[in-house]
Each structure stands twice: as C-alpha cells, then as structure tokens.
Amino acid sequence: xxxxxxxxxxxxxxxxxxxxxxxxxxxxxxxxxxxxxxxxxxxxxxxxxxxxxxxxxxxxxxxxxxxxxxxxxxxxxxxxxxxxxxxxxxxxxxxxxxxxxxxxxxxxxxxxxxxxxxxxxxxxxxxxxxxxxxxxxxxxxxxxxxxxxxxxxxxxxxxxxxxxxxxxxxxxxxxxxxxxxxxxxxxxxxxxxxxxxxxxxxxxxxxxxxxxxxxxxxxxxxxxxxxxxxxxxxxxxxxxxxxxxxxxxxxxxxxxxxxxxxxxxxxxxxxxxxxxxxxxxxxxxxxxxxxxxxxxxxxxxxxxxxxxxxxxxxxxxxxxxxxxxxxxxxxxxxxxxxxxxxxxxxxxxxxxxxxxxxxxxxxxxxxxxxxxxxxxxxxxxxxxxxxxxxxxxxxxxxxxxxxxxxxxxxxxxxxxxxxxxxxxxxxxxxxxxxxxxxxxxxxxxxxxxxxxxxxxxxxxxxxxxxxxxxxxxxxxxxxxxxxxxxxxxxxxxxxxxxxxxxxxxxxxxxxxxxxxxxxxxxxxxxxxxxxxxxxxxxxxxxxxxxxxxxxxxxxxxxxxxxxxxxxxxxxxxxx
Numbered sequence: 001x002x003x004x005x006x007x008x009x010x011x012x013x014x015x016x017x018x019x020x021x022x023x024x025x026x027x028x029x030x031x032x033x034x035x036x037x038x039x040x041x042x043x044x045x046x047x048x049x050x051x052x053x054x055x056x057x058x059x060x061x062x063x064x065x066x067x068x069x070x071x072x073x074x075x076x077x078x079x080x081x082x083x084x085x086x087x088x089x090x091x092x093x094x095x096x097x098x099x100x101x102x103x104x105x106x107x108x109x110x111x112x113x114x115x116x117x118x119x120x121x122x123x124x125x126x127x128x129x130x131x132x133x134x135x136x137x138x139x140x141x142x143x144x145x146x147x148x149x150x151x152x153x154x155x156x157x158x159x160x161x162x163x164x165x166x167x168x169x170x171x172x173x174x175x176x177x178x179x180x181x182x183x184x185x186x187x188x189x190x191x192x193x194x195x196x197x198x199x200x201x202x203x204x205x206x207x208x209x210x211x212x213x214x215x216x217x218x219x220x221x222x223x224x225x226x227x228x229x230x231x232x233x234x235x236x237x238x239x240x241x242x243x244x245x246x247x248x249x250x251x252x253x254x255x256x257x258x259x260x261x262x263x264x265x266x267x268x269x270x271x272x273x274x275x276x277x278x279x280x281x282x283x284x285x286x287x288x289x290x291x292x293x294x295x296x297x298x299x300x301x302x303x304x305x306x307x308x309x310x311x312x313x314x315x316x317x318x319x320x321x322x323x324x325x326x327x328x329x330x331x332x333x334x335x336x337x338x339x340x341x342x343x344x345x346x347x348x349x350x351x352x353x354x355x356x357x358x359x360x361x362x363x364x365x366x367x368x369x370x371x372x373x374x375x376x377x378x379x380x381x382x383x384x385x386x387x388x389x390x391x392x393x394x395x396x397x398x399x400x401x402x403x404x405x406x407x408x409x410x411x412x413x414x415x416x417x418x419x420x421x422x423x424x425x426x427x428x429x430x431x432x433x434x435x436x437x438x439x440x441x442x443x444x445x446x447x448x449x450x451x452x453x454x455x456x457x458x459x460x461x462x463x464x465x466x467x468x469x470x471x472x473x474x475x476x477x478x479x480x481x482x483x484x485x486x487x488x489x490x491x492x493x494x495x496x497x498x499x500x501x502x503x504x505x506x507x508x509x510x511x512x513x514x515x516x517x518x519x520x521x522x523x524x525x526x527x528x529x530x531x532x533x534x535x536x537x538x539x540x541x542x543x544x545x546x547x548x549x550x551x552x553x554x555x556x557x558x559x560x561x562x563x564x565x566x567x568x569x570x571x572x573x574x575x
Contacts (some may be wrong), residue, residue: 238304
C-alpha cells in the first residue's frame with residue numbers, strides 16, 4: 001500500500017479512536033505531512049522506539065506503542081518469562097504516563113505481570129527496579145534529552161541493561177510480525193488488577209535505590225568535613241531527577257543545595273530550555289545565574305530521565321564557571337575512584353574500566369597508570385552494561401567504572417545503565433575531597449591534565465530529516481568507505497576501523513584485521529599523536545554524528561589541534 005492508502009485505512013478503521021482521526025483529518029490537504037507520517041512504520045530499533053508524538057505509523061502514539069509491546073509480549077512468552085513480569089517507568093514528557101499504561105495493559109492482556117511506577121522516575125531506577133523485582137524485562141517511556149515534541153520507548157532485559165544481541169534482533173523480528181493493529185491485545189486496568197497482573201510500585205523501590213547508591217561512597221569523612229562549606233546549584237531541567245538527587249545529597253549531609261526554582265517541577269513543554277540537554281550550554285543559563293548570585297562551587301544539571309549529567313565548576317582564580325564535558329566529569333570521577341580505592345587497598349587486581357569507542361583516550365592512560373583493564377565497546381551505554389553481565393558470568397574482571405562521552409557514567413553495579421543520580425553523588429564527594437584539600441574541582445581537572453596530557457574532544461551533528469536525509473547520510477558513509485581517507489588535514493590516518501565490515505585497515509602496511517566488536521555502521525580513524533575521529537549515523541535521531549579527539553601539550557594547544565581536525569573532517573565530507 002502507498003502512504004496515502006495507509007492514511008485512508010487509519011481514517012476508515014474502527015480500531016482508531018475519534019481523536020486520532022480528527023488529527024489526521026486536519027492534515028488531509030497537506031500531502032507532504034501525510035507522507036512523512038505514513039511513508040514507513042516507526043522503526044523499532046535495537047534500543048526501542050523514538051519519534052515525534054502524533055497520529056500515524058511513523059509517529060509515537062498509543063497504537064505504535066501497543067504494536068511494539070505486543071511484539072515484546074510475544075517474545076517474552078516464547079522465552080517463558082511471563083510470570084517474572086515487566087517493570088515500567090516513565091518520565092515527565094507529554095504522553096509518558098499514557099504510553100506507560102498502554103504498554104502495561106497490553107502486556108497484561110497477554111498474561112504478563114507488570115510493575116508500573118506510580119509517578120515519574122529516572123531511567124536508572126528502572127534498571128535497578130527490574131533486577132530488584134526479578135523481572136524478565138523493563139520498559140522506560142522517555143526520549144531522554146530530545147526536544148519536547150519527541151517521546152520514546154526503551155526496552156531492558158533481565159540483567160538490567162538495554163537489549164543487546166541477539167535479543168534485540170529477536171524482539172525486532174517479533175515486533176515486525178505485528179502487521180495489523182487489530183492483532184494487538186489490551187484490557188482495562190480494573191480487569192488487569194483483578195487478575196493480579198497489574199501492580200503499582202513506588203516508595204519501597206525508591207528507598208532501596210537510594211540505599212544502593214550510598215554504598216558507593218568511599219570517604220564519608222570528606223563529606224562530613226566539607227558538607228557545610230560546599231554550595232551546590234542543581235537543576236532537573238523539568239525532569240525526573242529533582243526528588244532522588246535532592247534526597248541522596250540531603251541524606252549524605254550536604255547542607256547547601258539550591259534547586260533552580262523555574263526548572264524544579266516536571267513539565268513536558270520544557271518551557272525554560274526547549275532543548276532539555278545538559279550538553280547544551282543554553283540549558284545552564286538559569287542555573288549559572290543562580291550560581292553567580294550565591295557564589296556556588298559546583299553547578300549540576302540532569303536531563304529529563306536523569307541518566308545524563310552536565311557540570312560547571314568555579315575557577316576561583318578567574319571567578320568564572322568552567323564547563324565540563326562528559327569526558328571531563330567522567331575522568332574526574334574515574335581518577336578519584338581509582339586513586340582512592342588503590343590507596344585504601346580496595347581496587348581489585350582484575351579491575352576493569354569500560355568506555356565506548358568515542359570516549360576520551362585519557363581513559364586509556366588512566367587505566368594503564370592504575371593497572372586496570374581498559375575495555376572498549378560500541379557507542380551506547382547498553383554495551384557497558386552488557387560488560388558487567390559478562391564479568392559476572394565469566395568471572396574474569398570486576399567492574400570498577402564505566403563512561404561514555406555523551407555525559408553518562410555508572411558508579412557501582414546497582415543499575416546497568418548510565419545513572420546521573422549516582423554521578424551527582426560521586427562528583428559531590430570528589431568536590432568534598434577537593435574542598436578538604438584546599439582545592440577546587442577545576443584544580444583537580446588541571447592536575448589530571450598535567451599528569452596524563454591535555455585530551456580534548458568534540459562532536460559535530462548534522463541533522464538530515466525525511467527520506468532525502470536518510471539517503472544523504474547513507475551516501476556520506478558509503479563515500480567514506482569507498483574512498484579511504486589517508487589524512488584529515490595534517491593528521492595522518494594510521495588505521496581505519498570499519499565496524500560494519502568488521503575490518504581494521506592498517507593504512508601504512510595495508511594489513512587487515514578484525515575489530516573484535518559487534519557489527520555497527522561506524523567508521524573510526526586512528527590518527528597520529530593520539531588523535532582520532534569517527535563517523536556514526538544516529539540510531540535514534542535523523543542525524544549523522546562526527547566525533548573527534550586530540551591530545552595537546554596545553555589547553556590552548558589542544559584547542560588549536562581540535563579546531564584544525566574538526567575543520568579538516570568537515571571539509572572532507574563537504575560541509
């Protein structure tokens with residue numbers, strides 16, 4: 001069927017509600033809009049669904065949520081996991097409560113128990129909850145840091161991590177088998193509750209989650225010493241972080257935590273930011289204003305589902321607030337954990353530091369210095385979570401810390417996804433340690449730079465929407481594959497890793513070896529002088545992302561090298 005035929009079938013279907021039909025009737029004269037909504041089904045990818053909220057097969061709505069859930073239900077039943085049940089959480093976005101309930105009731109109609117949070121919760125708490133409850137799977141309704149018109153549907157498996165191979169493909173296959181919306185089962189909440197299938201969870205899981213976080217504190221004495229001296233500004237950016245972040249800091253004893261009042265309450269419109277991403281400096285405008293007013297030491301922001309953490313710290317020498325990238329905050333936390341655990345003899349002999357391929361090479365230097373195993377995985381924190389499972393199964397390594405460049409890290413193994421709540425806690429402990437030793441977090445960062453090198457990274461994203469955008473992204477990747485780049489400006493390519501073909505091409509000798517990682521549409525270039533760059537189409541947004549990193553002799557040298565590499569890369573692809 002053509003997209004117009006599918007559009008008409010929704011208008012004629014008895015299964016589609018009147019409100020959805022009215023939304024579709026309102027666009028009947030806009031062929032381009034109809035095409036965009038119906039030219040394809042919203043793809044259930046390796047992490048789940050993400051898309052614009054609205055009516056249509058290429059939108060997120062109760063019908064596409066039900067379809068995805070029916071496929072998941074069929075897979076769970078095939079695995080014999082229906083009695084274990086599924087935990088479900090949701091964030092502050094529009095339709096998040098409704099989508100989470102639709103998912104629960106679809107699962108219930110298939111005879112699968114559900115444990116749905118009573119109100120919004122952070123994504124990492126879902127990862128924790130499903131393991132605490134012994135569930136076979138978990139669902140989080142969130143679009144993370146995307147603009148307000150988006151929402152998403154993420155699937156987790158019983159180890160607490162987002163689904164990975166082979167289960168991701170197996171679930172996708174089951175979802176794709178649901179070709180008729182009328183195949184989807186559902187029932188009322190009253191019916192589900194009467195059959196003992198629908199359960200509400202809340203405070204008891206919160207208590208266990210916070211208790212698990214607090215076990216990761218290394219030096220409570222530093223916190224006790226500095227808790228009354230440190231001023232912390234925090235913003236949840238209208239998301240889920242407000243209550244758990246404030247609670248854990250309060251219970252640890254931090255006395256001066258100032259929450260940005262305009263951004264405290266959940267709001268799916270994200271009226272003060274628009275783009276609720278702690279990677280975006282604009283998201284910090286209100287927080288920095290408050291920080292300057294009260295002379296804060298540290299400024300923190302979590303994204304709507306509280307798995308990413310953005311950071312600014314005060315440079316007392318200049319009086320200015322310095323932005324930390326995800327790599328920088330991750331390295332400060334990693335260095336603290338490794339150094340302090342080594343000092344108190346709790347660093348395991350078989351410890352492992354896990355990072356993604358686009359995360360700073362400083363992690364490699366740190367791992368070498370503290371004699372822990374450095375393990376590299378594909379982009380996506382689910383692969384870090386998966387490593388924890390492997391460690392537990394194989395008894396070869398013990399997880400010490402994991403991080404990715406996109407402002408995500410995990411201290412401890414209570415969750416198997418990045419956790420901004422525990423990251424806040426850990427960074428505030430490091431701040432207390434610094435305060436107790438008459439220095440700042442910025443001083444600490446500079447000391448790390450001085451010891452390991454001035455590593456600096458950047459990311460350029462190019463948004464290409466619609467059918468034409470998809471084709472252009474494919475053309476860029478194929479062009480890079482067919483014509484291997486020998487140099488980006490003055491940066492000579494040493495090796496090119498093609499994760500799609502599982503080949504590493506040595507550009508100097510011509511030898512070909514394997515990447516050692518699962519296949520993915522990613523090109524990675526190892527460059528001279530510990531520099532690198534990488535091209536990767538986004539799996540959740542209509543974007544192609546270009547990552548780059550350098551090592552400098554000073555901050556200025558690193559800045560200059562990064563600028564030169566970025567310009568050379570963009571020139572290479574014609575941007």
